[in-house]
Amino acid sequence: MNIQDIRELFPILHQDVNGHPLVYLDSAATSQKPRPVIEAIDKYYREYNSNVHRGVHTLGTRATDGYEGAREKVRKFINAASIEEVIFTRGATTSLNAVASSYARANLKAGDEIVITYMEHHANIIPWQQVAKATGAVLKYIPLTEDGRLDLEDVQKTVTAKTKIVSVTQVSNVLGTINPIKEIAKIAHENGAIMVVDGAQSTPHMKIDVRDLDCDFFAFSGHKMCGPTGIGVLYGKKELLENMEPFEFGGEMIDFVNLHESTWKELPWKFEAGTPIIAGAIGLGAAIDFLEQVGLKNIEAHEHKLAQYALERMSTIEGITIYGPKERAGLVTFNIEDVHPHDVATVLDAEGIAVRAGHHCAQPLMRYLNVTATARASFYLYNTEEEVDKLVSALIKTKEYFTNVF
Known part of the structure; x- marks a missing residue:
């Protein structure tokens, strides 16, 4: 499937904004949705x-098959x-909160360490x-290298025998850094800690194998990977999930x-x-089908x-500062x-x-970079x-405009 064929499947891209063809460079915040996903939700x-699990009528059975079929696609x-290791949530945020509230609060005590990054x-x-x-x-926080990466020596220095949880993003939503999760997980496990991964920015863009990574928990959202908003996934190793208490209570569970x-x-x-996110799960299943087809x-x-290409072109603009390593995500x-x-x-929106x-929901990183805010262009398959x-x-026009005005 070539790029034009892909773009044809995204209805929202075919419009003008402020008199110009839309150039959507904000997929790290949320991706656009292809027709197969829109149609799958519409069909449901x-x-x-219908509600799932409880009913025995035909619509209930079809809805249950769609919902649980999506779980198998995620698996x-x-x-x-x-x-058993795939839990539907409202998104990566809910998934990470679930691990913190259900696993961490029950297993940590005073003096134990939680290690994350800036x-x-x-x-x-x-x-x-x-x-x-x-x-x-x-x-505790693992420091960053000058270009915004994690050095495994710094990971080894920060993670100690007191560390019980290491929680790291696989891809930074600001720097584009791709972190060596498998190696960090090995260090965590050698010190008796569990490994939690925020996969919100990685799952839409690269092949994920939670068993190869050997992470204990992995969280991601549907809306960043061509799926609908309001649906996400928490993966957890079965033995850990079995020993955790639920983080919400009510019907269905x-x-x-x-x-x-x-x-x-x-x-x-x-x-x-409660009633699960049925349409969202079905839409996520359709998004997975689409991503695997591409x-x-x-x-x-x-x-x-x-x-x-963007780094090469943007670096030619005088007065621009680009954050993060050369090798990066999109x-x-x-x-x-x-x-x-x-x-x-x-100004870009006007164009x-x-x-x-x-x-970018990363204020500690902004302070680490000694800035209050940044602009971000993020790319996807379309x-x-x-x-x-x-x-x-x-950007050149923007710079010229503010130089001449001020």
Whole structure:
């Protein structure tokens, strides 16, 4: 499937914004949705909308098959050992909070260590801050190299025999850094710690094998990988999930309820209280089908080429600062000298170009970089080199405009 065939499957891309063809460079925030995903969700609501598991009528059976079929697609997609290890959540944030609230609070005590990095999204910082406050555990940060990478020697120095949890993003949503998760997991396990991975920025763009990574928990969201909003996944090793208490309580997740005591369903359903995210799961399943049809290796290679092209073109702009290593995932975060990133994004929007500006839910990293905010262009399987050229031309125009005005 070539790039034009792919673009044809995304209806939203075929419009003008502010009098210009839309150039969507904000997929790290949320990706656009292809027709197969839109149609799968539409078909569910049109043809077999029903609750799952409880009913025995035809629509209920079809809905259950669609929902549980999506779980099996996720299992294969990330190479989990069984569907018992695949829990549907509202997104990566909920998944990480679930590990923090259910596993960490029950297993940590005062003096234990939680190790994370300066490049984490707030969703992989704040839950651990709260766990540390509640348990007396110590929150530690692995330092970054000058170009925004993790040095394994620094990982080994930071992770100690007191460390019980190491939680790291596989791909930074600001720097584009691709972290060596498998090697970090090995260091964590050698010290008796578990390995938690924020896969929100990696799962849409590269092949994930949770068993090869040997991570204990892995979290990701559907909306960044061509799926709908409001659906995500928590992968956990079966032996850990079996010993965890549910993080939500109510219908669906129970086995037997007495007046004063209750028992829980088996995995994975003991972690899915209430009516589940049925349409979202079905949409996520369709997104997985689509990504596998295109090929994760093809997507990764396409984005790598775009990122390198963008780095090459953008580096020619005088006064621009680009953050992160040369080898990176498909995004470029930058600042233009004497121009606030919000102003950059506003001018780009006037040219029909959508980028993200702000702290990107990574305020500790912004302080580490000694900036208050940055602009970010992020690429996906539907972006082209021509769109990068439009971005560069618009950035030059932006710089000239603010130089002449001020």
